[in-house]
Amino acid sequence: MLKVSDPVYEAMRQHGEETYPHECCGVMLGRSEDAVNAVTEVVRAGNTRTDSAHNRYHIAPQELIRIQRQGREKGLDIVGFYHSHPDHPAQWSPTDFAEAHWLGCSYVITAVEKGAARQTNSFRLTGHTEETKKFEPEPISVTGQNTPGLGPE
Amino acid sequence: MKIFIPTPLRVYTEKQDAVEVAGTTVAEALSALTMKYPDFQKHLYTGEGKLRSFVNVYLNDEDVRYLPEGDKTPVKDQDTLSIIPSIAGGCCRTGDRAFGACCCCRD
Structure with missing residues (x-):
């Protein structure tokens, strides 16, 4: 399960609206315990894929290191x-899967339709290695509500 | 020197976010890490012993791949290494849908 407060949840969705028609991207900081990734804050990241920003994103490793350091100073981890997927469903794509390497972490996708x-x-x-990894849908708990996915259909 | 461990790999370092190792080069420091925690090996390297393409290793703020001496670069005790798996992705290309190959376009 992903636990996130309403303002943080909305901040992620708003980011996707702001960058439309390009993809937004960012990092979730918080704590991971058992089956729960609890998000305390999100940090916006730049999308280095300026060549194809409408359907690709990439976060520079240096920026990740900076965000990881920033989290560590607050006792938070990257969880x-x-x-965002501009004008596409909030489902993972083959590219999302191929480029996902943070086992145990949550990957949040927001569909942004016409802005x-x-x-x-x-x-x-989930999984223990690159060879056994897979994406599993997880419920999102926003300010105490449990739902497999929020937002208007 | 200190090596910072990313969240997914802390399961192999007894949940430590940083590990102290000894070494005079980047390669020696990484070797010390995999000696101390053997399960790290398969996550960092391919079967041929090459650093996996999606694993980034930074010496302080420099990508080791682009240092003139690569992993033979000398290190000091006060230097830090960061292991950072890459993060990227994105929705399908328009053409993917035509072939029915894109999960994100599945209705």
């Missing part, structure tokens, strides 16, 4: 990532 955030889904990257 996941978020990005408005719609469905938001989260997928946990």
